[in-house]
Amino acid sequence: MTAAPADPAPSDEPPVVLRLADCSKTYPGSPPVHALRSADLTVRAGDYLTVVGPSGSGKSTLLNLLGLxxxxxxxxxxxAGVDVAGLxxxxxxxxxxxxIGFVFQEFHLLPYRTARENVALAQLYVTGRAADRDRAATDALERVGLGHRLHALPTTLSGGERQRVAIARALVNEPDLLLCDEPTGNLDSATATTVMDLLGRLNAAGVTLVVITHDPAVAARARRRVTILDGRILAPDEHPGATAAGHPALGKAGAP
Structure with missing residues (x-):
């Protein structure tokens, strides 16, 4: 009697959130532009990855693909296990x-809507109940330390506060992935540190982060970094000594 095959050993690795396999992007023209070439990339739940590279290297193309x-x-x-290329x-x-939640260099907030209204707008396709949207927006703003600014208009908020509203909007639907494109590009250095501290704490709480940046200080906070050059993703640079928040002193930082 043949013994039944043993079940495969369970993997200790977190589940895969996204995976690119031999992905390329070519824009038609004369000559065609090969913006991304045979890219392979895997991001797992709870990962903190930064993507760096010079201008024109393919970062924006990669961002557009990852963000659908x-x-x-x-x-x-x-x-999330779904082959999305042909959907x-x-x-x-x-x-x-x-x-997917998006955080951009530009905040993209509606100036005539309050902080809570800006965040709640992201839930329009999730729930039709205004009370549910307001409750979720309030929770998201409290999560980023802005529970006291629910009714403030963007014009009355600082740059760091506006970016935190944008992060709350990105988080409100509890996405599998938070995709950040130069999230500190419009901020002074002190405010940028505060925002990156917040992203680090969110990652430590389980949020999966992919941050596209040209800033070495921002890139250094991640546990894992990949470089894109001439449309090719180079081998990942691991940072085993980094904390889950990407910065050894992050746990000492105060609330933003």
């Missing part, structure tokens, strides 16, 4: 709204 704002020309891309646009939009 564009499609690869070749290769496969899975997000219809409506399904991609719904998946993006549920699974």
């Amino acid at each position: 704002l564009d499609r690869p020309t070749a290769g496969t891309f899975t997000l 219809p646009e409506r399904e991609r939009t719904a998946l993006r709204g549920r699974r």
Whole structure:
């Protein structure tokens, strides 16, 4: 009698949030522009990854692919176990709204809406109940230390506060991935440190972060860093000594 095959040993690694496999992006033209070349990248739950590279290296193209704002020309891309490259646009939009939170260099806040209203707008496609949206927005703003600024207009907030509202908006739908594009680009150095401290604490609490940056100080906070050059993702640079928040002194930082 043949023994039944043993079950595979359980993996200690966290589940995969996204995976690029041999992904390329070519823009048509004469000559065509090969913006991303045979890219391989895996991000797991709880990861803190930074992507660095010079201007024109392909960072923006990679951001657009990871955020489901564009499609690869070749290769496969899975997000939360779903092969998204060939999905219809409506399904991609719904998946993006549920699974990905965006934080940009520009805050993209509506100036005539309060902080809570700006955050609640991200829930329009999640729930039709205004009370539920307000409750979720309030919770998200409290999470980033702005529970006392619910009714403030963006014009009355500092740059750091506006970026924290943007982070709350990105978090309100509890996404699998927080995708940050130069999140400190419009901030002075002290405010940038405060925002990065906040992102570090969110990561320590389990939020998966991918941060695209040109700033070495921002990149150094991550546990893992990849460099993109001429459209190619180079081998990852591991930082085993970094804390979950990406900075050894982060636990001493006060609330932003």
